[in-house]
Amino acid sequence: MPPAGPGFQVSLPTSNAFAALASHNSSSTDLTSTTVAAAALDERLALALRLVDAVLEHDDHLVRTLIEQERADCWVQDQQGWTALHAAAYTGNVDHVNLLLRKGNAVWALTDNLGCTAGDIAFSMNHGEAYEALLGEGVRAEMLRAVLEATQQSASEDGEAAEDSTEPVASTSGTRPDQGDDVSMREANDDGSGAVPLSTASDNATFLSSRLVFTHDAAGQPVALDAEGNGVMMGWERPIMARTVERCCEPAWADRKGRTWDELVKEEDDEGNDREPLRVMNVGFGLGIIDTFLQEYSPTSHLIIEPHPDVLAFAREKGWYDKPGVRFYEGTWKQFFKDLESGKEEYLGWDVVYFDTYSEHYSDLHAFFGALPDLLSISDSARFSFFHGLGATSRLLYDVYTTVSELHLREIGLETEWDQVDVSGTAGGKGGADAVERWSSTGLKGARTKAEGVEMPAAEEEKKYWREDMVGQYRLPVCRLGM
Numbered sequence: 016m017p018p019a020g021p022g023f024q025v026s027l028p029t030s031n032a033f034a035a036l037a038s039h040n041s042s043s044t045d046l047t048s049t050t051v052a053a054a055a056l057d058e059r060l061a062l063a064l065r066l067v068d069a070v071l072e073h074d075d076h077l078v079r080t081l082i083e084q085e086r087a088d089c090w091v092q093d094q095q096g097w098t099a100l101h102a103a104a105y106t107g108n109v110d111h112v113n114l115l116l117r118k119g120n121a122v123w124a125l126t127d128n129l130g131c132t133a134g135d136i137a138f139s140m141n142h143g144e145a146y147e148a149l150l151g152e153g154v155r156a157e158m159l160r161a162v163l164e165a166t167q168q169s170a171s172e173d174g175e176a177a178e179d180s181t182e183p184v185a186s187t188s189g190t191r192p193d194q195g196d197d198v199s200m201r202e203a204n205d206d207g208s209g210a211v212p213l214s215t216a217s218d219n220a221t222f223l224s225s226r227l228v229f230t231h232d233a234a235g236q237p238v239a240l241d242a243e244g245n246g247v248m249m250g251w252e253r254p255i256m257a258r259t260v261e262r263c264c265e266p267a268w269a270d271r272k273g274r275t276w277d278e279l280v281k282e283e284d285d286e287g288n289d290r291e292p293l294r295v296m297n298v299g300f301g302l303g304i305i306d307t308f309l310q311e312y313s314p315t316s317h318l319i320i321e322p323h324p325d326v327l328a329f330a331r332e333k334g335w336y337d338k339p340g341v342r343f344y345e346g347t348w349k350q351f352f353k354d355l356e357s358g359k360e361e362y363l364g365w366d367v368v369y370f371d372t373y374s375e376h377y378s379d380l381h382a383f384f385g386a387l388p389d390l391l392s393i394s395d396s397a398r399f400s401f402f403h404g405l406g407a408t409s410r411l412l413y414d415v416y417t418t419v420s421e422l423h424l425r426e427i428g429l430e431t432e433w434d435q436v437d438v439s440g441t442a443g444g445k446g447g448a449d450a451v452e453r454w455s456s457t458g459l460k461g462a463r464t465k466a467e468g469v470e471m472p473a474a475e476e477e478k479k480y481w482r483e484d485m486v487g488q489y490r491l492p493v494c495r496l497g498m
C-alpha cells in the first residue's frame with residue numbers, strides 16, 4: 016500500500032522530495048534567503064541520513080545525540096525508502112526503536128520502496144522485541160485515530176442535526192461516514208501515492224455508481240471486477256468462506272438439540288415438524304460464495320444486504336431471489352440500519368451475521384460493530400464474522416488491525432477467537448508462487464477484459480491485496496457476545 020501502509024495517508028516528504036525542494040529553492044531569485052533555506056534543508060537531510068547510518072552502525076551515543084540534541088528528522092527516507100526506524104528494526108535494537116518513537120518523530124507505518132514497514136523488517140529478521148514495540152505503537156496510534164474520528168464524526172453529526180432542523184434530510188447512501196484515512200477493507204487500491212483518490216476501490220459511492228463485470232480469470236476462477244479492473248471478489252477465496260460458515264453455523268446447530276445439522280434437517284424433514292429458526296444475515300453478496308455455503312445449513316431466514324445493481328442483477332440471474340428463505344435488502348447496510356431505526360425493517364435476532372463489503376474502510380466496519388449487540392440473537396450460539404483483509408499487504412499492519420478490531424469488538428461486549436485458514440492455494444489447487452499470484456487483486460495482469468458490454472482498463476501492474484509471503488495465513492474472526 017501507500018508509503019505509510021495501506022490506507023495510512025501519512026503524507027511526508029521523502030528525502031528525495033526534501034532534496035528537490037532544496038534545489039528548487041536555491042534556483043529562486045531571492046538568492047540570500049533561498050540559499051540559507053536550501054543550506055538548512057541540506058543540513059537537515061544530512062543529519063537525518065547520518066541518523067540512519069548511526070543506527071546501522073550501533074553507535075548509541077551518536078543516535079542519542081542526533082535524536083535528542085540535534086533533533087534529526089526520523090521520518091526521512093533514504094534511497095531505498097528506509098527511515099532510521101527501518102534501520103533499527105533491521106538491527107533489532109529495541110532501545111533505538113523506542114528512542115525513535117518516543118523522543119524522535121519517527122512514523123511507525125512508513126513503508127520502504129519494497130512496501131515494507133519497519134515492523135515487517137523486524138519480523139523477517141526475527142527480532143521479536145523490536146517487532147512487539149512497533150506493534151504496540153501501531154495499535155496505540157490506530158486506537159487513538161479511532162477515538163479522534165469518532166469525536167469528529169459526532170461533531171459533524173451535531174452540525175448536521177442543527178441543519179436538519181431547517182432542511183430536509185439528504186440521502187447519505189453509499190457515502191463514508193467519516194472521510195477518514197484509515198485502512199481499506201480490501202486492499203486493491205494501493206497506488207503507492209499516499210493520496211485517497213475517488214476510486215472505485217476506495218470510495219463506496221464511486222464504486223456503487225460504477226459498472227461491474229462478472230468473468231473468469233486465466234485459471235478459470237470466477238471473478239467480479241470493478242470498473243478499474245480491481246477484483247471485488249475472487250473464486251479462490253472459497254476456502255475462507257467455507258470455513259467461516261462452518262465456524263459460525265455449527266454452534267447454532269449444536270445448540271439445537273445437540274444434533275448435527277444434517278441429522279436435524281433430516282429428522283425434521285421426515286417428521287414434517289417446524290424447524291427451530293436459523294436466521295442468517297450476509298452483508299455484501301459478491302459472487303454469492305458465502306451465501307451458497309450458508310444455504311447448506313437451510314436457514315429459515317437468509318437476509319442478504321446488497322446495494323450494487325450489477326451484483327443484484329447477477330444474483331437474480333443465478334436464481335438467488337427464488338432460493339428458500341432468501342430475501343434481498345437492495346441497499347447499503349447504512350440504509351438498512353436507518354430502516355431498522357425507523358421500524359421499516361425488523362430486528363430479528365440473527366444467529367449468524369457476516370460482513371464483507373467493498374470500497375469501505377476500517378471506520379465503516381467499526382461503525383458496523385456498534386450495532387452487533389442489537390443485531391445478534393441473545394443465544395450463546397450466535398456468531399459474527401467479517402472478512403479480515405485489513406492491512407493484508409504487511410505483516411505489521413495485519414497484526415495491528417487484528418488487535419485493533421479485537422479491542423473494538425471487546426469494547427462492545429464481543430469476544431473474538433481467531434481461526435487460521437490456509438490461503439497458500441493448496442486447498443484449491445496449486446500452491447507456492449502460483450498461489451501468491453492468485454492472491455493478487457485480479458489475476459488479470461495486462462489483460463483488457465470486455466464482458467457484458469463493459470470495457471475494463473488493462474491492469475498496468477498487478478496490485479496485490481494479500482502479501483501471502485509476508486502476512487502468512489488468513490485470520491478468520493469468530494465473534495460472540497461475551498458471557
Ligand SMILES: C[S@@+](CC[C@H](N)C(=O)[O-])C[C@H]1O[C@@H](n2cnc3c(N)ncnc32)[C@H](O)[C@@H]1O
Pocket residue numbers: 189219247248256298299300301302303304305306320321322323326346347348349371372373374375
Ligand atoms: C467482496 S464482495 C462480497 C463477497 C462475498 N462474501 C462472497 O462470498 O461472494 C463485496 C460485496 O459488498 C457489496 N457492497 C459494497 N458496498 C456495500 C455497502 N455499503 N453495503 C452493503 N454491501 C456493499 C459489493 O457490491 C459486493 O457485492
